[in-house]
Amino acid sequence: MSEDKDRVEGYRQQSGKLPFPRPGSGGSRGTSDLRDEEAIAGIKGTNEHKHDDLVTGSAVGRPTALVDGRWKVTGQAHYGDDVRLPGELIGRIVRSKHHYARVLSIDVSAALELPGVVAVATGRDASGSFGVLPVTKDEHAMAQEKVRHVGDLVACVAAVDESTAREAVRLIEVEYEELEALHDMREGLEDSDEPIHDRGQYHIGSSNVQKRVFQEFGDIDGMADNAVASHSSSWKFAGANHGFTEPHAVVANWDPSGRLTLYTPQQVPHYVHRALADVLDVPMHQINVHRTFVGGGFGGKSDPFPHEMCAAILSRKTGRPVRINFDREEVFWVNRGRHPSRIDMNLHADSDGRLCGIETDALIDGGAFASFGHVTTYYNGVLHTAPYEIGAFHYTGARVWTNKPASGAMRGHGAVNSRCAFEVGMDGVAEQLRVDPITLRLANLLPPNSATITGFRVTSIGMRECLERVREASGWKEKFRKLPHGHGIGVGCGFFISGSGLPIHWEPNKFPHATVHLKVDMDGGVTVHTGAAEIGQGSDTVIAQSVAEVLGLPLDMIRIRSRETDTAPVDLGSYSSRVTFMNANAAISAAMEIRQELLEAAAGMTEAPIDRMVIGDRRIYMRDDPKIGVSYLEALHKAQENKGALVSSGAYRTPPMGRVHKGAGAGIAPAYSFSAYVAEVKVDVETGQTKVLKVWAAHDCGKALNPLSVKGQIIGSCHMGLGQVLSEEMKYGRSGHLINPDLLDYKIPTVHEMPEVVPIIVESNDSEGPFGAKEAGEGPLLPILPAVCNAVYDAIGVRTSELPITPDRVHRMIEDRCKQEGMGPLDLVSPVLQHSELQATLEARASEHAERDSRRASDPDPPDYNNGALFGFDPEIPADEQDERWVVSVTPDSGYMESPRLAGSAWKHTERRHGGGS
Amino acid sequence: MRMPPFTLHTPGSLDEALSLAGDLQSSGQEFDWVAGGTDLLPNYKWHLNAKSHVISLAGVSELTELSRTHIGAMVRLQDLADSNDVHPLLAKVSSMVASVMIRRSGTVGGNICLDTRCFWFNQSEEWRESIEWCYKCDCGTGADCRVIPNQNTQCVATYQADLAPVLMCLGATIHLAGPEGGRSMPLTEFFELDGITRNVLAAGELVTHLTFPSDILDWQGDYQKLRQRESWDFPEAGVAVLWKPGPNGSPSDLRVATTGLESIPGFHSPEADGVLASWEGESSIDELAEAVRKAVRPVLNTWYPPSYRRKMVKVLTKRASSGLLEV
Structure with missing residues (x-):
């Protein structure tokens, strides 16, 4: 028997009740015990491109209109609130009016007496907990004991129409005992009499710390000593909401055969499926989750939601379909937007212009629930360990509960804020070193097929080309530090996962990450069953393209069935930018099986050797004698003889990756995307108003399967990121209330604020991606924030460390600078750059590295390259195995705890099971 | 909703x-x-x-007349923006209100009578219940003002309509009608300082139209608007400066009005008259801008903090006055 108490020895056969790791503050082990080193595969990818032989030229790489586009523009697409079932009832939710309170009693009698009210449900109707992460299931359909933010769910009603339902909500009397609310995330680090949640023995002290992370890699002690330039900044990031067009809407129907169908615009139907089974206490096979068209998700529709549970509970109670549609305000109560954050970022560079250290301390405000926060806490650190080679990485992160609507995953999950702080720091370091910031970046990039300091396996890297192309396209050399006062240009980069290597619900060796089924019948059309959630990002299109490409068919012969969990194989959903990489890979595998059957049939019919047969446009023929061949339908009908429709199943699973320290799984991905943007801005020095004029946006997506979609994602990401940098902000007023839960005062940029964006697609052809592709959905958001901040500095010489840069904030910084320099805003001069000697050194190193990278990108079996080689270590061995000064540590020592930084101070508490708290 | x-x-x-x-x-x-x-x-x-x-009032056709000296209350803002008959600044400021869809529906009379706004007030019923209501809509609870607690004699919600300052500077007369008959007054006397009362309209009264003196086209000037987004955001501050060109490059008459700063628009005749008497070009503009800044008292109930809005009044006044230096 294994001594590992967490190891699963077999598993119960009841679906929906699969065992998961215990809850805890990051796993049940408090230390960084090493796992079995032998189980870990090599650190590098290869350059073997496995899909090269499958290219037929029929679909991939062409700008393609989305296959569901016409459904949307003709109004035939049914979104969540378009579903109408016979006899439907309208559900409304009773929400908390207090930030934090104990629910003493709920009197529903008056509501039930109102004519037209059919049912009322409260927390007593469903006591099961759920949450998107199995380790932090801290949500319930409705309040069990406490409400934790204004807008938290207390009860729900079902009535014959909306007016009656709304009236019933008013009639429900809830008696509360108010508790002292917590609004400032810094207070969440302290012990509390009444922590917002109680995690039992895993609770961290008596605090509101939900998750804490400590990581030290590299030459920690040496980083300050080795530095000749250091940039320190303390950032404040406001919370942001996704601002998708379609408010949440759900229809639940417990049908006559005793099964539940839930119609919902979900990014992740599978997790709702699991959560419903838990909360309703029914087996998963009794539930069908029907994903409707999704009017925008961006991470905001990827948790299982309490209102989805409410609809199901009400439908079960009434035996009728129940529809719940949100007001915009309710969307803000659900939130799951970007975490309000306080991030301290120190960057150190040595005399050779190498990044000898990064110190990041990130305190993030989780609001009332855990949501994806466990992961966010890691991502705020680990996702800026690339694309640069670094000498040391020190990260402390903590996520605290506060009495606000829950933060969660939002496009660029966890990477956006710290990336902004980091890239602005790069600009600051470049300025101190008196070198061009693009040159500084080009001279410090990791090469293709390398490993980062924390052990991420990075395969293809198009970072260098991204930087070079935006430098060229923007006229950088003529503009940087040379534009007149008030007019500036800035650069920023990004790095993002292309599919989470360790997905949330995934039992190793049991399920693949993605599965695709194909069915081809005598009509010749191909039906694709996939659970990949089309959320407007184009996943149906990209999967159709992949199948069409392999089978040599036009796109209109492929039909996607991706809506229902009843028919779709399990898919882990549209998050972590995983769909193109994982589902298209699975689709290709499935199509390869059909392709083989077609080739065999064609070879049999023509008596030609199968290895010389190729597939073209609806025809299968001999490569060297194309007149010998059969049509696609002839081959298909032959292949169908005696067995009918051809069916196949393809799956994708990530290779084993990463190192073995605690938290090593956070941030590993089968591939990573890279991007570099240059933004040009004008700042009105008298009002502080920033206008973004133009953005040159280069993104390495591996291979653009649908260039039209990739460009759309780049432009859309720019818009979304610009919102966060310029004006979007969830504002909490004096009393802790969210004062702008509406789209007039939650200020998403309009067409007037949108600059021209020049999308530049860079293709690094990833060896494991489908036809070489990587993600393009989230990574492109990252660089726009720092690019704008750096451009503002170039324009007016003030360095922001607070987002959004609303005019009042910029104006305050300008005033401060005016005071310092004793002059008016119109007399200020913008920064200048006189290159130091280091510039030439860096240019030489950048061009050497360019050669190195191009060599490694084409070498079929490149030698290992570990982060640290730039600092003189043997690239084939991790630096920490070569030099004892290079540490790997995931728990703070007493030395650190003498003067911890803000988020780091979360480690002053001891977990209850180890003797902390009460 | x-x-x-x-x-x-x-x-x-x-x-x-x-x-x-x-x-x-x-x-x-x-x-x-x-x-x-x-x-x-x-x-x-x-x-x-x-x-x-x-x-x-949609079917009341008498209220839609539009000419240089007469603007009916039911004239759509977009029609005003597109008009070649009216004072060009009036067309311009109308084009700066909200978005084109709202302007095609919204009217001149509605804009003048716009309800005052406040982030403690412009919220759903459930939201307002969570702050236990406010003075402007207390739902029978006698709730206190949430912007400035413990005063409760006056509502400080902000007037955020664009047309009023320009109309006031152009010398508009506003005409009202009610069951008791009609009355008229200069627009500057129409507003009454309180975020709830807002203006002199009695119960049952309505605005029928505006008229202007015949010298309207002698006036020149500009309107400057502060807002986050150049589309449908309400003014966080708005300043109109209009003048009649006089001899030797100095104005012979000068009017300044503001919006978005208090519960009613401000008509700043003492400040304007103060600098007009001894006009010295740029320094007079600086003096005027400073005087207007001092004259307004914004509070924290809109998107930007009041300190910033007040500072910007100075910048906006200068910018709206910049044409005076070209005379």
Whole structure:
């Protein structure tokens, strides 16, 4: 028997009740015990491109209109609130009016007496907990004991129409005992009499710390000593909401055969499926989750939601379909937007212009629930360990509960804020070193097929080309530090996962990450069953393209069935930018099986050797004698003889990756995307108003399967990121209330604020991606924030460390600078750059590295390259195995705890099971 | 969001509208006028002081006349923006209101009578319940003002309409009609300082039109608007500066008005007269801008903090005055 108490020895056969790791503050082990080193595969990818032989030229790489586009523009697409079932009832939710309170009693009698009210449900109707992460299931359909933010769910009603339902909500009397609310995330680090949640023995002290992370890699002690330039900044990031067009809407129907169908615009139907089974206490096979068209998700529709549970509970109670549609305000109560954050970022560079250290301390405000926060806490650190080679990485992160609507995953999950702080720091370091910031970046990039300091396996890297192309396209050399006062240009980069290597619900060796089924019948059309959630990002299109490409068919012969969990194989959903990489890979595998059957049939019919047969446009023929061949339908009908429709199943699973320290799984991905943007801005020095004029946006997506979609994602990401940098902000007023839960005062940029964006697609052809592709959905958001901040500095010489840069904030910084320099805003001069000697050194190193990278990108079996080689270590061995000064540590020592930084101070508490708290 | 139920009346003429109003009043029923509906209906959806009767002016054709010296209350903002007959600054400022869709619905009279705004007030019923209501819509609770607690004698919600400052500077006269008859007054005397009362309109009265003196085209000037987004955001501050060009490059008359800063628009005649008497070009503009900045008292109830809005009044005043240096 294994001594590992967490190891699963077999598993119960009841679906929906699969065992998961215990809850805890990051796993049940408090230390960084090493796992079995032998189980870990090599650190590098290869350059073997496995899909090269499958290219037929029929679909991939062409700008393609989305296959569901016409459904949307003709109004035939049914979104969540378009579903109408016979006899439907309208559900409304009773929400908390207090930030934090104990629910003493709920009197529903008056509501039930109102004519037209059919049912009322409260927390007593469903006591099961759920949450998107199995380790932090801290949500319930409705309040069990406490409400934790204004807008938290207390009860729900079902009535014959909306007016009656709304009236019933008013009639429900809830008696509360108010508790002292917590609004400032810094207070969440302290012990509390009444922590917002109680995690039992895993609770961290008596605090509101939900998750804490400590990581030290590299030459920690040496980083300050080795530095000749250091940039320190303390950032404040406001919370942001996704601002998708379609408010949440759900229809639940417990049908006559005793099964539940839930119609919902979900990014992740599978997790709702699991959560419903838990909360309703029914087996998963009794539930069908029907994903409707999704009017925008961006991470905001990827948790299982309490209102989805409410609809199901009400439908079960009434035996009728129940529809719940949100007001915009309710969307803000659900939130799951970007975490309000306080991030301290120190960057150190040595005399050779190498990044000898990064110190990041990130305190993030989780609001009332855990949501994806466990992961966010890691991502705020680990996702800026690339694309640069670094000498040391020190990260402390903590996520605290506060009495606000829950933060969660939002496009660029966890990477956006710290990336902004980091890239602005790069600009600051470049300025101190008196070198061009693009040159500084080009001279410090990791090469293709390398490993980062924390052990991420990075395969293809198009970072260098991204930087070079935006430098060229923007006229950088003529503009940087040379534009007149008030007019500036800035650069920023990004790095993002292309599919989470360790997905949330995934039992190793049991399920693949993605599965695709194909069915081809005598009509010749191909039906694709996939659970990949089309959320407007184009996943149906990209999967159709992949199948069409392999089978040599036009796109209109492929039909996607991706809506229902009843028919779709399990898919882990549209998050972590995983769909193109994982589902298209699975689709290709499935199509390869059909392709083989077609080739065999064609070879049999023509008596030609199968290895010389190729597939073209609806025809299968001999490569060297194309007149010998059969049509696609002839081959298909032959292949169908005696067995009918051809069916196949393809799956994708990530290779084993990463190192073995605690938290090593956070941030590993089968591939990573890279991007570099240059933004040009004008700042009105008298009002502080920033206008973004133009953005040159280069993104390495591996291979653009649908260039039209990739460009759309780049432009859309720019818009979304610009919102966060310029004006979007969830504002909490004096009393802790969210004062702008509406789209007039939650200020998403309009067409007037949108600059021209020049999308530049860079293709690094990833060896494991489908036809070489990587993600393009989230990574492109990252660089726009720092690019704008750096451009503002170039324009007016003030360095922001607070987002959004609303005019009042910029104006305050300008005033401060005016005071310092004793002059008016119109007399200020913008920064200048006189290159130091280091510039030439860096240019030489950048061009050497360019050669190195191009060599490694084409070498079929490149030698290992570990982060640290730039600092003189043997690239084939991790630096920490070569030099004892290079540490790997995931728990703070007493030395650190003498003067911890803000988020780091979360480690002053001891977990209850180890003797902390009460 | 759902509006509370109300009875909609759709009179076809001004007389009919006024007699309807008179009937409702005499039977003790409260009502609201609705013109374009772009202000009233969102507030109704939020259940803000909704009434059980609403009289629509959409069918009242007498109120749509538009000429250089006469603007009917039911003229759509977009028609004003597109007009070649009216003072060009009036067309310009109208084009800066909200977005084109709202301007096609919203009216001149509605803009002048725009309800005051406040982030403690312009919220859903559930939201306002969570702060235990506020003075402007206390729902019978006698709730205190949330912006400046413990004063409760006056509502400080902010007037955020664009047209008023320019109209005031152009010398507009506003004409009202009611069941008791009509009356007229300079627009500068129409507003009454309180975020709830807002103006002199008595119960049952409505704005019919504006008229302008015949020298309207002698006035030159500009309107400057502060806002986050150049689309449908309300003004966080707005300054109109208009003047009549005089001899030797100095103005012979000067008027300044502001909006978005207090519960009513400000007409700053002492400040304007103060610098006009001894006009010295640029330094007079600086002096004027500083005087206007001192004259306004914004509070924290809109998107930008009041300290910033007040500072910007100075910048906006200077910018709106910049044409004076080209005279």
